[in-house]
Structures are given as structure tokens and as C-alpha cells.
Amino acid sequence: MLRSKAFVKRTRKGNVVKVVKEHYLRDDIPCSSPICKHCTHNSAPVLSAEPRSTSTLKPHYLIPDTNVFISQLDIMEHPAIKDVIVLQTVREEIRHLSLPVYNRLNAILADKTKRFYMFANEHQRDTFIEKLKDETPNDRNDRAIRVSSKWYKDHLKTNGSGEDIEIVLLTDDRGNREKANATGIKSSDVASYVESIKDVPELLDMLSAPKAAAGDKIVYEEHLSPAQIQNGIKKGNLIQAPFNISMHNVLEATVVGEVEGEVKTVYILGRKNFNRCIQGDIVAVELLPKSEWKRGASVAMEDDEDEEKMFGEEEMDEINKKNAAMSEQDGEAEPTGKVVGIIRKKWRPYCGFIVKNTAPSQKDAQTATNVIFRAIDRRIPPIRIRTAQASTLLGNRIVVAIDSWPVTSGIPMGHFVKTLGSSGDRETETEVLLLEHDVPYQEFSKRVLEDLPVEGERWVVLDKHLNNENRQDFRDLNVCSIDPPGCTDIDDALHVRTLSNGNYEIGVHIADVTYFVKYGMPMDTEAAARGTSVYLVDKRIDMLPSLLGTNLCSLRSNVERLAFSCIWEMNDDAEIVNVKFTKSVIKSKFSFTYEEAQTRIDDERMQDDVTKGIRVLNKFAKILRQKRMEAGALTLSSPEVRFNLENDSQDPVDVEMKELKETNALVEEFMLLANISVAKMIYSKFPSSAMLRKHAAPPTNNFDQLRKTLAEKGFTLETENSKALADSLDRAVLPDDPYFNKLVRIMTTRCMMQAQYFCSGTEPESDFMHYGLASPIYTHFTSPIRRYADVVVHRLLQACIEADLSYGEELTDMTKMKELCDNLNFRNRMAQQASRSSVELFTSLYFKNKIEVEEGRILRVLKNGIIVLVPKYGIESIVYTSEKAGGPSPFTYDDDDKSLVAGDIKLKTFDSVKVEITVEGDEHGMRQKMNMSLVEPFVEGISVVPTVKKRVIEEDEPKSDKKAKKTKK
Structure with a gap:
């Protein structure tokens, strides 16, 4: 049956248009129950013929309402919950309310073992209902759910094969349950239903925490309304920014925003001023009066002992005293503020443990009680959960989700999600750090792996790749790659040759990932979601399946590979005469490590063509680097270590600082040049939707502390622009302290902003600047195996050089490109933090018992x-x-x-x-x-008398037996 609905609406340009929507109603949509003798099933029924029964319910199918999925999704994801009918009404309502929940629901529907069936009730003739006059959309949807539940009950009773299966409407809305019961529909609230499943007691712990009781004492200020926040931001009275808590003080946070016409770091001191926001939330901050601005140095406070109690009035008073003590009335004032609203919550499941002294005694172990959970991330406040498993969970890493944080509660309330494993186990702790940083680490699905070439490892370059794809044949060139030892995902390779006019042709060849990863295929969607490969000390979490990342796309030596090449003609001064881009086929002659390439440069006896080429590249790289430095590019530093791991156990047996060689800089210079050249090209063709990368100038007050400290050493830190800063850093040298300059550069790195991907149409061209590289435009092109941003840039570049290439909205839709950039920025930040956490984990393992x-x-x-x-x-x-x-x-x-x-x-x-x-x-x-x-220096009362217990290798242990390997990080 065809129904149509007509209405008028105003377009963005102000025009009024008539819209007619057609709505098809059918009577052949199956119920997907195998006991039904009426419905025709085009595929195997999803629901079971023998669904679960509980202590209070006969075998039944569940029909949850929208709020059950919104507030109790962890329970719905539990393996014990099966045979669920998800109504189209519910799914669409969730899509509008919460995209993360919607995506998780779709994942459940795709899992065949869960037996969740999506019933299109809005297109079924007997279950579709019109909205009544004066009926709210929410009431209409609730009625639609009850109508569908009644239809299912009657349908199975009329058409069943004898089995008696009930339909249970699952809702926490008492009014909805009463109306359902009045029409003969069996219903239950979530807590009662979970209690009736006696064989899965942990479900009780997964119930979302109840809301705060009315009349409880107010601890925090109410947040402003969204309208008030937006109005305050427009007027400049409020600052909108991500909320970042100090790693050294859990009661000190910062945001970056405009203060008196200048971008500055604003401090937020104490839980009261945090006002219930969590690390990473996007918040609205109001500046405090100047009389309350921060003065003097910060304090170190890694844990607040009072937080382990369930906050009462006395505990909050004590914490506020600690906060006040941090701001003494001396020294230069720095802006401080308070959070007045949360614009976007970034709450997520947190990994951690139950605080032992909050767990019940052994005799009360089976009684559900409130306990305190502490996250591994010290910046996350304690979370109160209710559990009957406290004694069992002690000593384990567990996952907890926050449900709410009312103004009447000193700490947030949440619920238990799952157990990960024992504390201290390396595999468990690695899973913890991956979960904590939201790194997708699951195996690639069957759908993704089906996108790989059917030839598998036997895939080879064929004549058609040259003849049909406008590729240049560079297989005769002396192409080589230079990478860290053990590198298997080789993205880039280089070549150089002398031209007849005396100039040089220099090529950067990048793995042609987009040949294998086409837009919209499952593998592309998965790569976009992962965003980047993640490098841990002992493993790598790949963005792409290993067949591509370490084989078919990897530019290994003596194997023909598809590439995307950037080719420059340069004169002796490394000035670019022209540049071209082309798809190509290459055959790398050598895969060097940095050390091997450096040895060839230094060994004058080696005069083969490849070695001569590396020397030319090294000469040009030095010239390019000098030009960048003269333009104001920064040379910053960070302490990086490499672990030697025991082969079998993967335990760290040694740790050393990474050593950088000339060849590291050689590769870096040409990769930077390729990225800049490609950025110019894609912006010329796609001025509104090019994916670029910017690095904003840091707020001037970020340098205040370093500037004062350097002044005492006799150095002036100039920060007007990157050139002035770079020159200042070059001058900060103490002849009798060789490490001093590196230390200054490490501290300068801490003052920097993070580089960000952005869509060119969303920023003025004046903001494209990459501060650290002193480049007016920049992007990422050179690592498509491990960064999805580079995959997008490859597609943009291909569209630039192939005039007849048809491309879709994925390259021209500014909104979609911005959303993709936001996700890639998040994934990139999380990958960096996961890598650092992995180093911290292995450092702890290395120093254990030392x-x-x-x-x-x-x-x-x-x-x-x-x-x-x-x-x-x-x-x-x-x-x-x-x-x-x-x-x-x-x-x-x-x-x-x-x-x-x-x-x-x-x-x-x-x-x-x-x-x-x-x-x-x-x-x-x-x-x-x-x-x-x-x-x-020794100070009575705090200095320790050293008792050094270094690792000793037995004298008779042969060096060849010490099995250790170095891992790329």
C-alpha cells in the first residue's frame, strides 16, 4: 500500500518548496521467528525457537524501548541477552539521540550469535500508526512500540506451531508499562528482568546507577543552559575549549582561550571549579575576577586521598582548602576560571580497580554495596558503583562506565561493565592501555579481509597496471628505502639521477595504497575508523591488514610494487625547477636501515651508483634543512628510548636512548618537501575540501615560565614568531653543559600546541601555517600504510592529475571532510598517548625488583x-x-x-x-x-642512602645466548 504525505518547507536560500514523501506499507515483512507458520522467510530466521526463560518469565522474546538502549546498553550487549526484537521506531529514535549508541546497536544487529532482529514496524501495514492530534513525538513512539508488541503477541499466538513464546516489553517507564499491561502486553523494568536471570548474577552489577534523590545536599553549581552557553560564547564572556587536567596535579586543569584580546592558557583549580567535567570534555569556562587569579608555582598532587571516601560535606571542605592553598597572594597572576557548562561530554568506559578499603568484609561479600572505583588514568575522578562482586573483583582490572554526575554527588556514579584480568599481567595491562586510549585493536573482520586481492601473497604487478592506469615505469631506477631496523611496513623510497642539462631528478615514491583500498569498501571504512597504526613497545596495531601493510603495499627491495611518485627537477642549490606527480611502478634495489645508509655515506671506498645517489640526497637534504631553518623551522626534541626484548617472554632486558643519524634527517627532509608540494597541489584543485595539516602558534604565556628560567642563565627567549624562537634556541648553549641545549628544546616542545588535520574550507588561509615547520601550507602524503589521512590525500592528488577521473562527494563535501579530520585528530592523539603508555609499562617492567x-x-x-x-x-x-x-x-x-x-x-x-x-x-x-x-644533594629527612642493585649478567653466560631483539617504536 502506498501512502504519501505532502508538506512545505523553507530552504536555506529562503525559498518555499513543497515536499511530497511516499511511504510504502507492506504485509509481507517477516516476524523472523521459526515457530511462525505464516511468514515467508527469505533467509534463516534470526530469532530462536527456544528462547531464554527466567525465574519469573516463560520462554520469551524481548522488545526494548529506546531508553533501555540509551541507558542500559552494556546489559543489552552482554552475551546472556539474546532473542531481542529491535523495532525500526526505536532504532531511528536512537540514531537521532546518540550516534555512538546507534553504531553499537548496529554492531549488535550484525552479530548473528546475538539473535537481535530489526523489525521494520514503520513499514508493516498492521503496526504503522499515525501521530494523533496533540500527541508528542515521544508519546507517539511509545504507542508505536506497544502496538508492535501487541501485534507480535497476537501474531505468534495465531500463527505459532504450538510452542508458547511470550512477548515482553522491556521499559523503565512506569507509565508505559501500565498502558502495556492494560492491553494484555507483558512488561518489565530492566532491574526486575535482570534480577530474574539467576544464572548470570554479574548483570546486576551492570545496571546503570540510579538518579540522585531529590532533596540531597547540593555540592556543585548547576550548569548553564545550552542557550546561555552559546550566548556567552558569542559575546566573548565564555571560553569554549577542551578540558585538560595536569598529569602532576589532579586538582589543576587548563583550557586555552582568548583573554583580554590574547590567546592564553587559563587555569582551573579544584573540583569545585571543575564542576563535574571529566578529562577531555569540551567545556564552557567563565574567567574569575583578577583577585582570584593563580599566583605562584603549582603543587604536585598525584592523588587526592580524600577522594577515596564517598564525598561528604567535610571531605569537600577539606579539598577546597587544598585548592585555596595552591594560590598564594604573591608572584605574577595567571588567568583562572571555572567551568559553567559542558558543551560535549567525552565520557567513555574507564579501566581501573576497586579500592580495597571500600569493599565489604568477607561476611557481607555477597551483598550488593557501594564501592569506589579508581581509574588507571589518575585524572579521572573516583567513581561510585554498586556491586555484589566486590570481593571477587579485588585485584583485577575492570571496566566501569559513568552513568551520571548530579550536583548532589561529590563524585560520579557508574556501573560495572566487565573484567579484563589480573593486575600486573603484561597482556592485561596492554589491553588496559589500548582500551584507555580507545584504540581499536580487534582482529579484522571477515568482511574486511574479503576486500584483499584474491591472489593473496601471489599478487604481482602486471602489464595492465602500466598500460591501463597511466603509470610511469621506474623499475630501472636506483630506488632505495631507508628505515629503522626491523621495519616491515615500508611506505617510502627515494631515487636520484643526473639529467642531461646538469640538474638532478629526485623522486619520492610512496606506496600506492589506494589501488587496493577503494572508497566505501569495508576495508576503507575500517581504516577510516582506526585512523592510524599504533606502535607499542612489543607490538603494532595495524590500520590495514598485514597482507597489504607488510607485503603488497610495502616497498620492499627486489620486488615490483605500485607507487605514487613525486618527482622534482632540482639545480645544484636544491632549488625546485619543476615538480610532477604520477602513479608508477618501482622496483627498490635496497632496503637500508639508517645505520647501513650512514655507513655507505661515510665509507669513501664505496663508489657504486646507489651509494653515490645517497650522498647526493644527503647533500641536498642538508641544503633543504638549512633553508627551512632560515625560514624559522624549529628543531625540537623529546627523550625517546628503545627497549631490547627477550625473544620468548618479551620481557625488557635492556633500554637505551634512540640515536639519530644524518640519514634520519635525509629521509625527513624529502618527506617534508613531498608533503608541502602535494599540499600546494591539492589546495589548488580543491580549495574548499583539501585535507591539510596545521600547527598553530602557541599562546605566549605558555613560554612565561621557561622565559624567566632562561633569563637567569643569561639567555633571552624570543617568541614573536617561529624564526625568533628558533634563533633563541640556537643561542641557548652552555659550553660546559652539552645536554643543556637539548634540555631547553625538550622543555620548549612541552609549550607547543598539537598539530591538527583540517578541511581547507573551514579555516582562513592565514591559519594554514605550520608553525613548527615554518611552512605556509602542509599535509600528510608519505605514510598511507599507517595513516588514513595520507590515503585521503592520495585520492585528492589523483583527482588533481587525472582530468577525466570521476570522483564523488567524499572529496568535495566540506562537512564530511571536517568530520573525518576531527576523527583522525582524535585517533592520532590517542595513538601517541598509547605509545607513551606502552613505554611507561615496559619501563616499569624493566625497573621491577631493581x-x-x-x-x-x-x-x-x-x-x-x-x-x-x-x-x-x-x-x-x-x-x-x-x-x-x-x-x-x-x-x-x-x-x-x-x-x-x-x-x-x-x-x-x-x-x-x-x-x-x-x-x-x-x-x-x-x-x-x-x-x-x-x-x-643530600638533605636530612628526605634524601635516601643509595642501595644500587643493578642487573648482573653471569660471567660465564655466552653473549651469543642472550636472545634479545630491538623493536621499532
């Missing part, structure tokens, strides 16, 4: 401690200047000198100290923590 004393450098002076970097291991930690954090200290903080003083001993930024390094757990043994204690 005590070592090493030289460190002070990066920052706090009121109650110093932050020390140990160059040998690239690790940093807080060294408290008291026996206990927050306790009495022999040191006093000198605000004028920005130092800690005890008698004639003074601790200042850049100073050398000796520290004892150990790894210890907290009092509950659930958090492994790098601990540093001061050894030199």
Missing part, C-alpha cells in the same frame, strides 16, 4: 617537589621534597627565585641531581608507579 641511581635534570620546580628527567632512560617523575606528599618539608619555596631552598642547598630548573629509581605499587598494589627519591 634499584638504580642515575643523574637527572630538573625540568620544573613546584612548591612541594621537583620534576626530574633522567636522560639515560628518557623517563621523568616527581621527586617530592617531603617524606610524604603534602607533609612537612625541609625546603621552602622562593617565589622570587623560583627555587626550593633548604639551608645552603638550592634546587632550580636545569640543575643536575642524583635520584634513586624504583617501581612500586600503591598501598593496594593496583597501580605500578615510577618512584624517584633524591640522593644528591
Whole structure:
């Protein structure tokens, strides 16, 4: 039956148009129950003929309403919940309310083992209903759910094959249940239903926390309404920005926004001013009066002990006192503010543990009780959950989700999701860090793997790839790649040859991933969702299946491969005469490590064509680098380490700083040049939808502390632009301290903003600048195996060079490109943090049962401690200047000198100290923590007497038997 509905609407241009929508109603949509003798099933029925029964219900199918999926999705995802009918009404309502929940629901529907059936009730003649006069859309949808439930009940009763299967409407809306019961539909709230499933008791713990009771004491201020927030942002009274909590102080956070006409870092101090926001939330911040701005140094506060209690009035008062103590009325004031609203919550499931002293005693172990959960990420506040499994869960890593954070509760309320494994187990801890950083690490699905070439590893380059695809044949060139040792996903390769006019042809050849990964195929969708490969110490989480990443796309030596090439003609001064881009076929002659390539450059006896080519590339790279430096490009630094892992156990047996060679810079220069050349090209063709990468200039007050500290050493830090900053860094050299300049560059890196992908049509051209590279335009083109942004740029570039290429809205839709950039920025940030967390995990494993004393450098002076970097291991930690954090200290903080003083001993930024390094757990043994204690200078009361226990290799152990390998990170 065909129904039509006509209405008028106004377009964006102001025109009024008539819209007619056709709505088909059918009577042949199957119920998908195998007991039904009436429906024709085009495929095997989804629902079971023998669904679950419970202590209060006969065998039944469930029909949940929308709010069950919104608020109790973890329960619906549990393997115990099967044979569920998802109505089209519910699915569409969820799509409009929450896209993440909608995507998770679709994943459940796609899982055949779950037996969730999507019933198109809005297109079934007997279940479609019109909206009544004065009926709200929500009431209409509730009625549609009840009508469909009644239809299912009657349909199965009339057409069943004798089995008696009930239909149960699952809803927490009491009014909806009462109306359902009045029409003979059996219904249940989620809690009662879960309680009736006696063989799966953990479901009770997964119930979302109840809302706060009316009349409870108000702890926090109410948030402003969305309209008030938007109005405040438009007027400039409020700052909209991501909320970032300090790694060294859980009660200090920052946002970046405009203050008095200048972009500055704004501090937010204390839970009261945090006002119930979580790390990463997009918040609205109101500046506090200048009399309340932050003065003096920050304090170190890794944990707030009071938070482990269930906050009451006394605990909140105590915390507020601690917050007030952080702002003394001396020193230069820095902007502070308070959160007045949350624009977008970034809540997610959190990994952590139950605090032991909040769990019930053994005799009450089976009674459901409130306990406190602490996340591994110290920046996440404690979460109150209710569980009857507390004694069982102690000592395990578990996952908890936040349900709500009312103004009457000092901490958020949540529910148990699942158990990961035992604390301290390396596999468990690795899964924890992947979950904590939202890294998709599941195996590639069958649908994705079906997109791989059917030839598998036997795929080879054929004549058709040259003849039909306008590819250049570069197989005769001396192409080679230069990568870290053990690299298997080789994205890039280089060549150079002399032209007849005396100039040079230099080519950068990049793996042609888009030949295999076409837009819209499942593998492309999966790669877009993953965004990037993630490099951990002991493994790599690939963006693409390994057949492509480490084989068919990898530009390995002596194998023909498809590539996308950027070819320059350059003169002797490395000036670009012209540039062209082409799809190509190459056959790399060598796959060098950085060390092997460096050896060829240095060994004058080697005069073969490939070695001569590498020397030419190295010469040009130095010229290009010099030009970048003259333009204001920054040379920054960060401490990076490489672990040697024992082959069998994968335990770390040694750790060393990464050594950079000339050849690292050689490759880097040509990759940067290719990225800049491609950025110019795609922006010329797609001025509104090119995917570019920008690096914003940091707020000037980010440098305030470093500027003052360097001034005491006699150096001036100029920050007007990147050129001035680069020159300042070059001048910051102490002849008697070779590590000083690198330390300054490490500290400067901490002042920088993060580089971001963006869609060219969403930013003015003046904001395209990449501050760190001093380039007016930039993108990513050179690593498509491990970065999805490069895949998109390859498609844009191909559309630029192939005039007859037909391309879709994926390259021209500015909104979609912006959404993709936002996801890639998030994935890239999470991948970096996961990599750092992996290094921290293996560092903890390396130092387990060891005590070592090493030289460190002070990066920052706090009121109650110093932050020390140990160059040998690239690790940093807080060294408290008291026996206990927050306790009495022999040191006093000198605000004028920005130092800690005890008698004639003074601790200042850049100073050398000796520290004892150990790894210890907290009092509950659930958090492994790098601990540093001061050894030199010796201060009575806080310095430790060193007891060094270094790893000793048995003298008679043959070196050849020490099986260890180096991993790429």
C-alpha cells in the first residue's frame, strides 16, 4: 500500500518548496521467528525457537524501548541477552539521540550469535500508526512500540506451531508499562528482568546507577543552559575549549582561550571549579575576577586521598582548602576560571580497580554495596558503583562506565561493565592501555579481509597496471628505502639521477595504497575508523591488514610494487625547477636501515651508483634543512628510548636512548618537501575540501615560565614568531653543559600546541601555517600504510592529475571532510598517548625488583617537589621534597627565585641531581608507579642512602645466548 504525505518547507536560500514523501506499507515483512507458520522467510530466521526463560518469565522474546538502549546498553550487549526484537521506531529514535549508541546497536544487529532482529514496524501495514492530534513525538513512539508488541503477541499466538513464546516489553517507564499491561502486553523494568536471570548474577552489577534523590545536599553549581552557553560564547564572556587536567596535579586543569584580546592558557583549580567535567570534555569556562587569579608555582598532587571516601560535606571542605592553598597572594597572576557548562561530554568506559578499603568484609561479600572505583588514568575522578562482586573483583582490572554526575554527588556514579584480568599481567595491562586510549585493536573482520586481492601473497604487478592506469615505469631506477631496523611496513623510497642539462631528478615514491583500498569498501571504512597504526613497545596495531601493510603495499627491495611518485627537477642549490606527480611502478634495489645508509655515506671506498645517489640526497637534504631553518623551522626534541626484548617472554632486558643519524634527517627532509608540494597541489584543485595539516602558534604565556628560567642563565627567549624562537634556541648553549641545549628544546616542545588535520574550507588561509615547520601550507602524503589521512590525500592528488577521473562527494563535501579530520585528530592523539603508555609499562617492567641511581635534570620546580628527567632512560617523575606528599618539608619555596631552598642547598630548573629509581605499587598494589627519591644533594629527612642493585649478567653466560631483539617504536 502506498501512502504519501505532502508538506512545505523553507530552504536555506529562503525559498518555499513543497515536499511530497511516499511511504510504502507492506504485509509481507517477516516476524523472523521459526515457530511462525505464516511468514515467508527469505533467509534463516534470526530469532530462536527456544528462547531464554527466567525465574519469573516463560520462554520469551524481548522488545526494548529506546531508553533501555540509551541507558542500559552494556546489559543489552552482554552475551546472556539474546532473542531481542529491535523495532525500526526505536532504532531511528536512537540514531537521532546518540550516534555512538546507534553504531553499537548496529554492531549488535550484525552479530548473528546475538539473535537481535530489526523489525521494520514503520513499514508493516498492521503496526504503522499515525501521530494523533496533540500527541508528542515521544508519546507517539511509545504507542508505536506497544502496538508492535501487541501485534507480535497476537501474531505468534495465531500463527505459532504450538510452542508458547511470550512477548515482553522491556521499559523503565512506569507509565508505559501500565498502558502495556492494560492491553494484555507483558512488561518489565530492566532491574526486575535482570534480577530474574539467576544464572548470570554479574548483570546486576551492570545496571546503570540510579538518579540522585531529590532533596540531597547540593555540592556543585548547576550548569548553564545550552542557550546561555552559546550566548556567552558569542559575546566573548565564555571560553569554549577542551578540558585538560595536569598529569602532576589532579586538582589543576587548563583550557586555552582568548583573554583580554590574547590567546592564553587559563587555569582551573579544584573540583569545585571543575564542576563535574571529566578529562577531555569540551567545556564552557567563565574567567574569575583578577583577585582570584593563580599566583605562584603549582603543587604536585598525584592523588587526592580524600577522594577515596564517598564525598561528604567535610571531605569537600577539606579539598577546597587544598585548592585555596595552591594560590598564594604573591608572584605574577595567571588567568583562572571555572567551568559553567559542558558543551560535549567525552565520557567513555574507564579501566581501573576497586579500592580495597571500600569493599565489604568477607561476611557481607555477597551483598550488593557501594564501592569506589579508581581509574588507571589518575585524572579521572573516583567513581561510585554498586556491586555484589566486590570481593571477587579485588585485584583485577575492570571496566566501569559513568552513568551520571548530579550536583548532589561529590563524585560520579557508574556501573560495572566487565573484567579484563589480573593486575600486573603484561597482556592485561596492554589491553588496559589500548582500551584507555580507545584504540581499536580487534582482529579484522571477515568482511574486511574479503576486500584483499584474491591472489593473496601471489599478487604481482602486471602489464595492465602500466598500460591501463597511466603509470610511469621506474623499475630501472636506483630506488632505495631507508628505515629503522626491523621495519616491515615500508611506505617510502627515494631515487636520484643526473639529467642531461646538469640538474638532478629526485623522486619520492610512496606506496600506492589506494589501488587496493577503494572508497566505501569495508576495508576503507575500517581504516577510516582506526585512523592510524599504533606502535607499542612489543607490538603494532595495524590500520590495514598485514597482507597489504607488510607485503603488497610495502616497498620492499627486489620486488615490483605500485607507487605514487613525486618527482622534482632540482639545480645544484636544491632549488625546485619543476615538480610532477604520477602513479608508477618501482622496483627498490635496497632496503637500508639508517645505520647501513650512514655507513655507505661515510665509507669513501664505496663508489657504486646507489651509494653515490645517497650522498647526493644527503647533500641536498642538508641544503633543504638549512633553508627551512632560515625560514624559522624549529628543531625540537623529546627523550625517546628503545627497549631490547627477550625473544620468548618479551620481557625488557635492556633500554637505551634512540640515536639519530644524518640519514634520519635525509629521509625527513624529502618527506617534508613531498608533503608541502602535494599540499600546494591539492589546495589548488580543491580549495574548499583539501585535507591539510596545521600547527598553530602557541599562546605566549605558555613560554612565561621557561622565559624567566632562561633569563637567569643569561639567555633571552624570543617568541614573536617561529624564526625568533628558533634563533633563541640556537643561542641557548652552555659550553660546559652539552645536554643543556637539548634540555631547553625538550622543555620548549612541552609549550607547543598539537598539530591538527583540517578541511581547507573551514579555516582562513592565514591559519594554514605550520608553525613548527615554518611552512605556509602542509599535509600528510608519505605514510598511507599507517595513516588514513595520507590515503585521503592520495585520492585528492589523483583527482588533481587525472582530468577525466570521476570522483564523488567524499572529496568535495566540506562537512564530511571536517568530520573525518576531527576523527583522525582524535585517533592520532590517542595513538601517541598509547605509545607513551606502552613505554611507561615496559619501563616499569624493566625497573621491577631493581634499584638504580642515575643523574637527572630538573625540568620544573613546584612548591612541594621537583620534576626530574633522567636522560639515560628518557623517563621523568616527581621527586617530592617531603617524606610524604603534602607533609612537612625541609625546603621552602622562593617565589622570587623560583627555587626550593633548604639551608645552603638550592634546587632550580636545569640543575643536575642524583635520584634513586624504583617501581612500586600503591598501598593496594593496583597501580605500578615510577618512584624517584633524591640522593644528591643530600638533605636530612628526605634524601635516601643509595642501595644500587643493578642487573648482573653471569660471567660465564655466552653473549651469543642472550636472545634479545630491538623493536621499532
